[in-house]
Amino acid sequence: MKMTALTGISGAVLNELKMGKPRTLELQSAHNVISIAALEPGPDTYLFLTNVDLEDLSPGDVGIIVRVLSVSVSMKRVVDYIHPVxxxxxxxxxxxxxxxxxxxSMVKTVRTGTICEPVTVEVVKAAHYRAI
Structure with missing residues (x-):
């Protein structure tokens, strides 16, 4: 299954998402913003999230698959002013x-393009079997 990846996401955020409730993430990292901006939310839109940094992402790394419910990209303006200088x-x-x-899930293959392209990965859903 191929999908866009968000990297460097905190382990605490991943654990909170695993609880099952929808959560809103605000991303400021350039590569993650580019990846999110390219998506159209919908029932068939999925992302791979991992706590591994982009530079270190490789086959075998683990993470989670999430469904994208909404996307919003905005510009924030910050002004620092110390009178009068x-x-x-x-x-x-x-x-x-x-x-x-x-x-x-777990990464099978990684594809990184130029700086302005989202990172895409092919993932395999993790299956857990338990002996009784």
Whole structure:
């Protein structure tokens, strides 16, 4: 199953998503914002989330599959002003996405393109068997 990946997500956030309730993430990392901005939310839109950094992502890394419920990309403007000498204005692009946990998974292959392309991975759903 091929899908877009979000990397460097906190383990605490992954655990909270595993509880089953939808959660909204606000992403500021450039590669994650690019990945989210390219998505159209819907019943067949899924993401792979992992706590592994983008540079270290490789086959065999584990994470979770989530369904994308909503996506919002916005620009935030921050102004620092110290009277009368210092004035600085910055803009920060952020992406907010509401996600719901689907399954545990593992990376089979990784495809990274240019800086302006989302990271895509092929994943395998993890199956857990328990002896009785």
């Amino acid at each position: 210092y004035y600085e204005e910055r803009e920060r692009l952020t992406a907010r996405s509401q996600l719901r946990y689907c399954a545990n």
